[in-house]
Amino acid sequence: MRIKMPNLKRICALAFALIIPLSFSGCMPYQELKEESIVEGMGIDYGKNAYSVTFQINDMQQSGGSGKEDQKNNKPQIKIVQSTGASLFEAVRNANLQNGRKLLFSNIRAFVLGEEVCKDHFAELLDFMSRNDQIEPTEKILIAKGKAADILTFQENDEILPAVNIEQMAKRYIETSKIHNSELLDVLKCVASGMVDPAVTAISIENVSGMDTLMVSGTAVIHKNKLAGFLDHEQSRGFMWITGRVRGGTIQSKLPKGGTVTTEIVDSQSKITVGGDEKAPIINISVKNKTNITEFSSTVGYVIDSDFLDQLGDIQAKEVKAEIEKAIQQALYNYGADIFGFGQRIYRDKPELWRKIGKDWDKNLNNIQFRISVQSDVDHIGLTNQPTHSAKPSS
Amino acid sequence: MAVSAKSILKYFASKFSEIGTVKKSSPEAGSATEYTQLKRSLLDNMTYLQGEFDGCADFVSKELTTCNRKAIIISIDNMVDKLTLTQSVLTPLSKAEPPMGLMTDDDIFNWFRDSLLSSADEKEVFSFEEVESHIMSGYAVFLMDGVNRGLAFGLQGFKYRSIDEPNQETALRGSREGFVEPLRINMMLVRRRIKNPNLKFEIYKVGNESKTEICLTYINGVVEEEILNEVRHRIKTINIDTVFASGYIQKNFQDCPYSIFSTVGTTERPDTFCGRINEGRIGIIVDNTPLALTMPFLFIDNFQNIDDYAVGPYYATFTRILKYLAFFTSILVPGLYVAIGSFHQAYIPSQLLYTLAQAEEATPFPLVFEALLMQIVYEMVREAGLRLPKQIGFAINIVGALIIGESAVSAGLIGAPMVIIVAITATTTLIIPTLYESGVVLRFVFIILAGMAGMYGIILGIAFLGFHLTSIKSYEVPYTAPISPFNARAMRDVVVRAPWTILSKRKIAAQDMPGSNVDKTQS
């Protein structure tokens, strides 16, 4: 055991080791929050041979002021910056010609891509987002019907930022399952694999009972790097049924004797299997779902018992099957886009089959025979056993 | 005249009496001292002693005649209990009637020593050095004409601070006794707790001028000979003039005296002291200091408190985990805040980002400057509160905490999150008082590193600290054992405090820690 006493050499070495890094302290870029703008939403358009980017910046810093009273003032202040550039990154940097602060991308709620720019340059847009380290792969990405700039500058009320509003609307897909909640990661995976066509949430400004409002209006379908078209709400839900993403929503069934039952979807599973040969590949889609009765409006009296539930389940299954068929019709046949991953399914389950038909998959799409089977169970019926109706006077 | 005939005479008398001296090791262990035999003549002895204590106003002597011989009782004023001295020594002496047959001076002296003067603490002294050291330790020495020995009576009656609750290490469920200044009282406090003859005390004198007594304490059978010999060797190599606090000699026992972390533990409580000795450690109690030293001392010992063993295992485990979290929080949180707020804003969750951005907007200083400023202000306030009298100190603490922080935020000098960070730091630092000094230095280093190089700087700082911590050894036991050379059984008392059924199984002494290089002779 020795007591380690310092000697001159050790002290010199230590001092040297400390002074060198301190002298480099000017090398590390010290980025203060006050010199950064927090970007909430980014919209990308294309026009006149240049990218036109719209940034929606949360401007509370500059208008926030000092002191505690202003900090409690929660009104969001928005600043919109539009800049152009030959590439996306150049447009981002050109924004600093108008905005005095560096842009901070880590807090982005949503990327909105304009319809025009997706008609031609879809995959190129994604490279900037995947290469940048500040952007998380789980950001939401949406395609606008029209110009992205219109969507981002549209403000219906003062209480909430449009980008936050968009993100929250996209998150609520569970309530209806009529839209697809697309993240940057999903789109990147589809593009990288080359076998699945990306499906992206679509957003637009609709006129609902006289008022313009933002609405998430379905799904945009991309094929061969170009925007092929849009699916409306029903077709989007068909897409969600096939890919097994339905977790909520409502199904309306009309009973043959009169009356409508609305049920809430609790859970769903979908199974896709592949069969057949190269001339006629067969894809079996089997969907199972569980629902609860939430509303039963009928003037005719019914008693809800097991037979009734089975009957209801069959009617529901028909509705679901109709939605699935509509989705396949629109996406696969009209647009020619395999957003459901049927090609990837064949590649995974029967690689030999894929070897034969994979090269001309666009043409071979039309040869697929679909066998769709839906099984719908009604589990819970709520608190009453009969629809609310006036009792028939006993005759 | 400064030089008078009497003093010249005294000088030559003392020189003359030195002629027959033999310099050899004194009977007391630890240091070789001079040894000057007492003379038979009382006059010679007193001349020598009065020459030594010339100018000491507290040197008192009472002459008396007993059994037709001259005798004298010398002591230091206010060190001896006068009432007991009178009752046990002076009164019997004045009434002494030697029994028949005792003629010579030596016989009468032996009769005094064995039968007449029955004091519980009675020693025979042979040399001037012993006489001096005894009277300065509060003994009263009895010298008789014609005998070259003396009797020292331990009738100490000096005033000392009453045994009170130690103000720095309080325990809710432990005893309320803390060490006091006199060495013998402290030894008594320790002996009362370990009633075992294996508990050994060895007394040494350190300090060339002050000749302070220190007591080496250990339990024979648990402690390792190698560590014990090393400590003894280090005591002998202490070369210092005065020892007024245990901290003066603390660095002699540290293996790495220039490290931030101390490998020698201090404690003010006798129960903590005994607990550590029982694990094979060695304790050193220093006279006139209520802080005792224990060695070897490991990193995990900082987090062990006597309260942990008195409460149930669940709450004790919870408190332990809290303490570890508190230590690392107090070191790292200001640095992390500065690093993430200045360099890596991408990692902040959204809602927090808005709050931070608004707070930062209003302040003129960069984050690292704010952090350093607030920490320095806090340390200043704390130091001011420590040294001032209680009433003013209390007021300054309140002022510092509430008003400075609030005013600074309202004035727009610093952001509100920084005040919260300082509050968190202040609270967590005080949970582990023994690591306070290291914690402050490390915190400042991490803030500076964070301001320089962000998260990367903090990681480098952690790596540097890690290499440093794991390379320190305390008497050949690794400082970070049993966390780092890992041993699951030894971890029973580290982060969790296992129930007593597990803790009372085979004892794990300090030298049994994994990775220790001590040659074991104990099983």
Added chain:
Amino acid sequence: MEKKSYISAYQAVMLLFVGRIMFSSSYQAAIQAENSFQDLLISVVITFILNFIVAIPILSLLKRYPQNDIIEGGINISGRGFGSFLAILYSLFFIFNATVIAGNFENFFTATIVPEVKAYFSGLLLIIVCLYGAVKGIESIARFGSVVAVIYILTFILIVSCLIQRIDWNELRPLLYNGPGIMLRGVIMNYNMSIQIVALGILMSNIVPGKSPFKTFAAWNILSTVIFFILELMIITVTGAYGASDIYPVRLLASIAQISVFERLDILDMIAWVLNIILTLTLYIYLAVACLLKIGLNKHRRLLIFVSGVIVLLGSLYFSSDFPILQSIMVSGYYSLINTIFIVIIPLVLLIIDTVKGKVLQNANKNA
């Protein structure tokens, strides 16, 4: 009297585990797997078996001379001259590996942490801390190493458990659709990463006497492969074909993971990973200098450490400024050949010389 510093077998396994798990997935992007990404899982399993086979010469050499490592064994068997040559070779081997690690780290730093910082700044700070660790000795490195390994495993468990809901098991099919090409390239890449057997060979003299080298090696191999397999599984199933082109896929995984309000966990991954890098770099610099110390340059320990630090720094600056070269080296077969020399051929040669010598001595004893 200075006692010799020993580390336990557990600490050695943890140290080597940290070195293996660090960069295993950084060079995947150079393989360009794309749709055949799942073949890399098979290459992990094959490398597991290959490691055992390849380690046989070193393990037998260590068994013959317990308590001696490769260099000391080399000196015993073939004399000082050849032993010194071996020591210098192995020292350069470790310095090259340290340079590769530092270069990759600087590239990571520029890509993710702060883009505008010059490479020598980050490299210099890194080397200073690593030199400090190397000076402190193997005991300190080993103790800190076991703590860092535990931190890494805890971070790993946290990230994996956050990502379980995103696993898509279908990504694992079909295997070997495009033939064994990608799988073989994966085997080469993993083999180039598994040089820790050499490190074990040199560390053997510091491990507590009585531990079997085979058991230590087996423990390391199993631990590293299991954790790496799970990591690779997560990368393939969560990120799919997109992750095949990402240079730092573990960081990608961490940035996808979410816990309640924390939308990205890659700061935890960064902490664990940079600590791993510091530790492995320190270990390699220490081993490089330890090889040289065994041939008698004891007095110049500090100077040697300083010099190797400078060499590593300069080399890493070159690599980080030209990262694709580093990627292509790490997946090339030529580099595997060079590694094979160090891992297999040199110990095999030593073993043969030893056997021949033993036989010659036996014959001499019989004749005498």
